[in-house]
Amino acid sequence: MILKLHRLNACFLGLFLAAHLINLLFVALSPTAHIAVMQALRLVYRNGIIEPLLLAGLILQLCLGLALIYKRGKPKGRWAWAQVLSGLYIIIFLAQHVPAVLMARWTLNFDTNIWFASAVVSEMPYLLYFAPYYMLAIIAVFTHLAAALHFRGYLRLARALPAIGGIWAFAVVIPMMRIGPIPAPYNTYLEINFGKTQPNG
DSSP states (O other): OHHHHHHHHHHHHHHHHHHHHHHHHGGGTOHHHHHHHHHHHHHHHTSTTHHHHHHHHHHHHHHHHHHHHHHHOSOOSHHHHHHHHHHHHHHHHHHHHHHHHHHHHHTSOOOOSHHHHHTTTSSTTHHHHHHHHHHHHHHHHHHHHHHHHHHTTOHHHHHHHHHHHHHHHHHHHHHHHTSOSOOHHHHHHHHHHHOOOSOOO
16 A cells, blocks of 8 residues: 555656756756746646645655655665665655755745756865765666666666666756856855855856
């Protein structure tokens, strides 16, 4: 029952996640292109009905994931380990990323667009933590999906997905690191939250 609910909820959340990951690829074209696509997508996922459902689904998915890890016990085999470790990383990432985004939106009135994410991967020392943090999150998503497909018999696709995730991660994060001068409000965010004293760019 837990596994079935986990899969069904993953399909719902996967629609948002797929749109989000595709949208991030537009950063390679320009921040303007990314933000234009993002604003169109926000008409759907930030409306008063969908956004609460996404947040509720996210919390449910994290709880279900932890329950499945506990129920399974020690993983057996590399794909089982890949599934558990990628799932744990996704939980850790979302437990940090989502509250940070919501806090910036609701308490600081920040637009958490690409500048929000790029601010922490565009200069030292922040990029030493946040560049791997974002890259590993993308790889973990692809790996987690790969493990699920492996156990359902889609072996070739499962073997390819982690590598695709690695390429996708670089295609997203490297342009974020080279996006250009960060707007002043996002430098202020760094100063408030990380003690940044020198403006970027």
